[in-house]
Amino acid sequence: MATPMYSSKLSGSKFKNWIKAGLGVLYTKEGIEPFVCDEIEQFQQKCLNDICINNGLPAGTTCSGCCTENVIVCPTNRICNAKRGKCSFHRNSATQYLPSGCPNKICHNFKNEIQNAHRFCGPSYKNTDASQWCSNAWEVAKCFMPPDGYKDVTNAAKTDFNGINSVIINFKAFQSKVKDDLSKKFNIFEQGREVGRAVRHSPQLEMEDTDLHKYFTDLQNLLSDPTYLSANTDAQNAKTKLLQLQNDTLIIGKDDIRNVLDDVAKAVQDKIRTEIDEQKKEAEKTKLELISITNASVKRIESQEILSISQLDKALDSAINDLEKHTKASLKKVQSEADIAKKQIGECADKGVSKLNVEADTGVKQIEISADKGVSKLKVEADTGVKQIEISADKGVSKLKVEADTGVKQIEKQIEISADKGVSKLKVEAEAGATKISAKADEALKKIEESTTANKEDKYNKLKEGKCIFV
Numbered sequence: 001m002a003t004p005m006y007s008s009k010l011s012g013s014k015f016k017n018w019i020k021a022g023l024g025v026l027y028t029k030e031g032i033e034p035f036v037c038d039e040i041e042q043f044q045q046k047c048l049n050d051i052c053i054n055n056g057l058p059a060g061t062t063c064s065g066c067c068t069e070n071v072i073v074c075p076t077n078r079i080c081n082a083k084r085g086k087c088s089f090h091r092n093s094a095t096q097y098l099p100s101g102c103p104n105k106i107c108h109n110f111k112n113e114i115q116n117a118h119r120f121c122g123p124s125y126k127n128t129d130a131s132q133w134c135s136n137a138w139e140v141a142k143c144f145m146p147p148d149g150y151k152d153v154t155n156a157a158k159t160d161f162n163g164i165n166s167v168i169i170n171f172k173a174f175q176s177k178v179k180d181d182l183s184k185k186f187n188i189f190e191q192g193r194e195v196g197r198a199v200r201h202s203p204q205l206e207m208e209d210t211d212l213h214k215y216f217t218d219l220q221n222l223l224s225d226p227t228y229l230s231a232n233t234d235a236q237n238a239k240t241k242l243l244q245l246q247n248d249t250l251i252i253g254k255d256d257i258r259n260v261l262d263d264v265a266k267a268v269q270d271k272i273r274t275e276i277d278e279q280k281k282e283a284e285k286t287k288l289e290l291i292s293i294t295n296a297s298v299k300r301i302e303s304q305e306i307l308s309i310s311q312l313d314k315a316l317d318s319a320i321n322d323l324e325k326h327t328k329a330s331l332k333k334v335q336s337e338a339d340i341a342k343k344q345i346g347e348c349a350d351k352g353v354s355k356l357n358v359e360a361d362t363g364v365k366q367i368e369i370s371a372d373k374g375v376s377k378l379k380v381e382a383d384t385g386v387k388q389i390e391i392s393a394d395k396g397v398s399k400l401k402v403e404a405d406t407g408v409k410q411i412e413k414q415i416e417i418s419a420d421k422g423v424s425k426l427k428v429e430a431e432a433g434a435t436k437i438s439a440k441a442d443e444a445l446k447k448i449e450e451s452t453t454a455n456k457e458d459k460y461n462k463l464k465e466g467k468c469i470f471v
């Protein structure tokens with residue numbers, strides 16, 4: 001039996017849980033953002049100082065002339081996509097690797113510093129613009145983010161939690177400011193990453209109470225690391241917001257919900273772009289539709305700069321209503337298709353029964369005719385003599401009996417065949433109808449429920465565990 005449709009499963013409280021978890025992730029991101037910015041800026045300055053000292057360059061020497069391709073050797077694992085000798089990364093004469101290095105002796109050295117600072121030896125060079133390494137520390141930070149999806153992000157504010165959190169995980173130097181062991185698999189930042197993933201990949205924008213509770217605990221643990229964050233104002237402000245959010249006393253910024261939805265929408269759009277499986281693609285499209293309906297409903301309610309939890313509830317109730325209306329319309333469509341299939345089965349059944357009736361009627365008529373013929377033949381024989389009558393009568397009776405028997409047998413057989421054919425035809429039609437209904441329902445369900453298995457971070461994690469090649 002297929003699982004129930006989306007609309008029957010949509011629960012207001014689980015949807016609100018999902019929004020709360022999304023807000024929790026957003027506030028946690030804001031809590032660690034200045035921490036990450038500071039560390040990366042310090043790293044950028046240290047790199048430049050060291051490079052100048054080590055190469056006898058005047059202090060403050062920079063370079064903005066080398067692009068990323070100029071400092072990455074061709075081929076480089078996971079970067080170069082060389083097909084038939086043509087590399088899509090080092091694609092033209094301006095984007096070739098410079099074997100002699102940066103003319104200002106900065107960029108190739110900077111690249112080596114970044115490479116050595118990466119925990120898994122695999123900076124995301126596709127994300128970054130090396131010509132800005134000296135001028136925008138965030139371009140350096142992007143080397144420590146997942147390999148896709150951050151190319152156009154130019155500052156911390158525009159970067160999502162997953163990107164910022166990844167910098168802490170992948171930039172080795174963060175260990176000096178974090179008590180938890182960043183090299184172990186289930187450290188507090190890895191657990192934080194799981195929370196973000198759970199929000200982005202919830203197929204129905206829902207979250208169970210127990211999960212929400214666990215995720216809030218994970219985010220609070222992340223913000224409570226004693227070495228640095230537990231005494232950091234931004235981290236502690238974020239922690240307070242998480243507590244208020246849990247207690248339903250938080251005042252929510254006007255754009256917060258939109259930010260949560262936009263982040264998820266972006267992840268979904270990436271997934272749609274890269275997903276090959278059509279069914280999974282459809283499921284993601286449905287999710288995107290749900291996000292945009294929610295966004296529109298929340299926007300309608302939002303008139304002030306801030307929202308109380310009760311206003312948020314009102315906005316979300318309205319969103320749920322809209323979602324239900326929307327899913328009811330799709331449900332109706334599936335229902336009407338099921339009705340058509342049912343009707344078709346009914347018609348087939350009716351046809352089968354009337355065919356049986358016709359066959360039976362014909363059979364009965366044949367018996368009647370046979371009997372009449374036998375009787376009239378008997379009458380003729382009787383006229384020719386008593387003995388003959390007797391003999392004929394015997395013959396006639398037995399003949400009549402044989403004919404009647406044959407007739408009855410024939411009718412029985414015909415009825416049996418017809419019935420079998422009718423029943424098996426009915427069975428086939430019914431099964432086809434049922435399969436059709438079930439397939440329609442499953443298809444609709446799959447659209448909503450198919451979850452994303454090979455997501456971006458999974459790929460990233462695989463990459464991380466994969467071979468590490470220095471260049």
Ligand SMILES: [Zn+2]
Nearest residue numbers: 063066102107
């Ligand atoms: Zn350069």
Ligand SMILES: [Zn+2]
Nearest residue numbers: 074080087090
């Ligand atoms: Zn190349």
